[in-house]
Each structure stands twice: as structure tokens, then as C-alpha cells.
Amino acid sequence: MKKRYLLAPGPTPVPERALLSMAQPIIHHRTPQFSEVFREAAELLKYVFQTKEDVLILASSGTGAMEGSIVNLFSPGDEVIAVNGGKFGERWGKIGEAYGLKVHWVKVEWGKAVNPAVIKEILDKNPAIKGVLSQASETSTTVQHPVKELAEITRTRECLLIVDGITAVGVTDIPMDAWGIDVLISGSQKAFMLPPGLAFVALSERAWKYADKAKCPRFYFDFKKERKNLAKQTTAYTPAVSLITGLKEVLLMIKEEGLENVFARHERLARAARASMEALGLKLLAPQSPSFAATGVYLPDGLDGKKFVKYIRDELGVTLAGGQDHLEGRIIRIAHLGYIDTFDMITAVASIEMALNKFGRKVALGSGVGAAEECLLGGYK
Numbered sequence: 001m002k003k004r005y006l007l008a009p010g011p012t013p014v015p016e017r018a019l020l021s022m023a024q025p026i027i028h029h030r031t032p033q034f035s036e037v038f039r040e041a042a043e044l045l046k047y048v049f050q051t052k053e054d055v056l057i058l059a060s061s062g063t064g065a066m067e068g069s070i071v072n073l074f075s076p077g078d079e080v081i082a083v084n085g086g087k088f089g090e091r092w093g094k095i096g097e098a099y100g101l102k103v104h105w106v107k108v109e110w111g112k113a114v115n116p117a118v119i120k121e122i123l124d125k126n127p128a129i130k131g132v133l134s135q136a137s138e139t140s141t142t143v144q145h146p147v148k149e150l151a152e153i154t155r156t157r158e159c160l161l162i163v164d165g166i167t168a169v170g171v172t173d174i175p176m177d178a179w180g181i182d183v184l185i186s187g188s189q190k191a192f193m194l195p196p197g198l199a200f201v202a203l204s205e206r207a208w209k210y211a212d213k214a215k216c217p218r219f220y221f222d223f224k225k226e227r228k229n230l231a232k233q234t235t236a237y238t239p240a241v242s243l244i245t246g247l248k249e250v251l252l253m254i255k256e257e258g259l260e261n262v263f264a265r266h267e268r269l270a271r272a273a274r275a276s277m278e279a280l281g282l283k284l285l286a287p288q289s290p291s292f293a294a295t296g297v298y299l300p301d302g303l304d305g306k307k308f309v310k311y312i313r314d315e316l317g318v319t320l321a322g323g324q325d326h327l328e329g330r331i332i333r334i335a336h337l338g339y340i341d342t343f344d345m346i347t348a349v350a351s352i353e354m355a356l357n358k359f360g361r362k363v364a365l366g367s368g369v370g371a372a373e374e375c376l377l378g379g380y381k
């Protein structure tokens with residue numbers, strides 16, 4: 001027998017309560033019974049997004065909401081900035097180019113956060129730019145971008161701030177309305193503790209005005225059509241009924257824990273991850289602006305990261321994430337978002353500690369775990 005632990009930055013573990021609710025017999029989506037579940041989920045989503053605006057629920061992975069945001073807000077030839085500090089930032093720019101937008105790429109070194117002054121300068125020089133596309137948490141590099149500062153720059157201009165908050169919403173405080181974020185996106189398989197298959201997106205009042213003028217081709221991801229249906233407690237096309245049933249359940253869990261406590265838990269886990277990795281002598285990938293969703297560290301020189309991650313997964317039963325592109329085989333990422341608590345972290349750290357020894361990189365057993373425990377004990381004061 002081997003017990004499995006899922007500690008990757010999506011999909012994340014699903015709590016029993018949500019699993020049980022999703023195991024119920026399927027109900028028809030055009031019924032008062034489903035509408036009630038849908039209404040409640042849509043209302044609770046506003047709480048988690050910290051917005052008074054509608055939060056659309058789409059049947060797609062997170063990228064669907066990213067693509068939807070481009071096609072519903074812009075027209076071919078429109079100019080946007082894409083903050084490209086990792087795989088997901090790159091995706092923003094690629095989607096824009098796929099629809100004929102003129103993309104100003106802002107390359108950010110992997111492991112670093114974007115400098116808001118750079119964005120301000122580009123906007124000052126190019127007043128035609130209509131949107132800034134960024135991540136809140138760039139999962140591939142475990143970096144947190146300064147969304148609040150970006151919003152301070154965009155909110156006073158004719159320029160939307162469009163934020164992929166897929167590993168930030170429900171992880172860290174990112175109050176959409178209070179900061180003046182125009183579009184905020186998330187997905188089911190990250191902090192929302194559900195299987196993959198749902199994307200969420202909320203638009204500010206001024207973003208909805210852009211939606212009136214945008215001319216990019218679109219059909220399935222038609223935000224105005226979805227908004228009309230949302231007002232009637234339904235969706236334009238067949239919704240992912242089971243996932244939405246689970247969504248209501250996880251949102252209730254978040255509400256019961258309280259957003260503040262959810263953020264504090266993620267911060268505590270992130271701190272524990274960083275302290276333990278440093279105690280093991282591993283160098284953090286994003287020491288200056290670390291994400292609260294996942295922690296990345298460089299592996300010791302000469303260690304084959306792909307084999308290392310595979311060993312931890314197949315032999316120890318713990319699924320962590322490796323690196324992508326030029327970081328492939330060089331880093332390891334521990335996720336700590338969603339349905340994750342103290343002993344999941346201990347498990348993750350212990351698995352790395354054991355594997356390092358297995359791969360001939362002697363570290364004192366318990367040194368990483370001890371450092372994590374020090375941090376986590378704070379949660380039990």
C-alpha cells in the first residue's frame with residue numbers, strides 16, 4: 001500500500017465535504033433545485049473575490065477565463081502590456097497575440113517581481129495602451145507581483161488592469177474593489193479546493209464598458225451573455241453541475257473559516273516552507289517577493305531534479321512540482337494552497353529531507369522539519 005499526498009500547485013486536494021456533495025446524483029440544470037445551488041455559489045464567490053460585482057462561473061480551466069477576458073474587452077490592434085515573468089505571464093501575451101492585439105512584452109527575470117515603475121514608464125510613453133495583463137502570483141516562479149501598486153497606476157488612466165489571480169484569490173488578500181482591479185480571474189483546482197474544470201472571472205464597472213466596444217471574435221466565452229444568464233441564476237450553456245455543487249460546499253468552508261484566517265493559514269504555511277528549505281541549505285527561487293501559494297527552491301548543483309521529483313512521487317508518494325523551461329530539473333516547488341494544513345507541510349518537508357539524503361546530499365534528518373514546526377507552532381498559540 002502507498003498513501004498519496006498531492007502537494008502540487010494545482011490540482012490540489014479536495015476536502016471530503018466537497019467530494020461527498022459532488023457524489024450526489026446529477027440534477028438537471030434548468031431546475032429551481034440547481035438554481036438555488038448556483039445562486040448561493042455565485043453570491044459566496046463575491047465574498048471571496050472581495051467584490052460587489054458579478055463573478056462569472058465558466059466551464060473551462062483557468063486559461064478559458066484568461067482568453068475570455070481578452071476577447072471580451074479588446075479589439076484586434078488594441079495595445080496591451082503583458083508582464084512576462086514566467087510561464088503564465090508568457091501565456092497572457094500569447095493569447096493577446098493570437099487575437100491580433102499589439103503586445104508590449106515586459107520581460108521580468110524568473111524569480112523576480114515586476115517593477116511597477118517600469119509599467120508606469122511604458123504607459124506614460126504609450127497612452128494608447130488599453131490594458132495591463134499580469135499574474136498576482138506567478139506559479140511557475142513562485143513570485144508574488146505587486147498588484148496593488150499596479151492598480152494605483154492603472155486606475156487613474158484609460159487602461160484596465162487584468163489580473164490572473166488563479167493562485168492568489170483565496171490565498172492572499174487581493175481585494176478587487178478596494179484596490180481597483182478591473183478583471184480578476186481564478187480557477188477551481190487551486191485555492192478553491194475542487195477538481196479542475198471551473199474558471200471564475202469578475203469585471204469592474206469600467207471593464208464592462210470595454211466589453212460593450214470590444215470586437216474580438218468570440219462565441220463560447222461571451223461575458224455579457226453569461227452575465228445576463230447569471231442574473232437568472234443560470235449559465236448560457238450546460239454548467240458543470242457537479243463542480244458547482246462542490247463549489248457551494250468549498251465556498252461555505254471558506255466563509256466558515258473566514259477569509260482573514262484563510263490568508264493567515266496560507267501565510268503561515270508559506271513561511272514554514274521557506275524556513276524549512278533554508279534550514280536544509282536550499283536557495284529560494286523568489287526570496288524578495290515570494291508567493292503564498294507555492295515555494296520554489298534551487299536544488300543542489302549536479303542533482304538531477306527530474307529524478308528527484310520522480311523519486312519523491314513514486315517512492316515516497318508525495319507529488320510536488322518541478323521546474324519548467326530553463327528551470328526544468330533545477331528547482332522543486334512545494335505547493336501550500338487550498339485544502340492544506342500543518343501536517344501536509346510537514347509531510348512535504350520530510351519527503352524532501354529524506355530524498356536529499358537518498359540522493360547523497362547529507363542533511364540532518366529533522367532539520368527542515370524542525371524549522372517548519374517552529375513556524376507552524378505559531379498557529380497553535
Ligand SMILES: *Cc1c(COP(=O)(O)O)cnc(C)c1O
Binds near residue numbers: 009063088138
Ligand atoms: C494554474 C494556473 C493557470 C491556469 O491554468 P489552467 O491549466 O488553464 O487551469 C493560470 N495561471 C496561473 C498563475 C496558474 O497557476
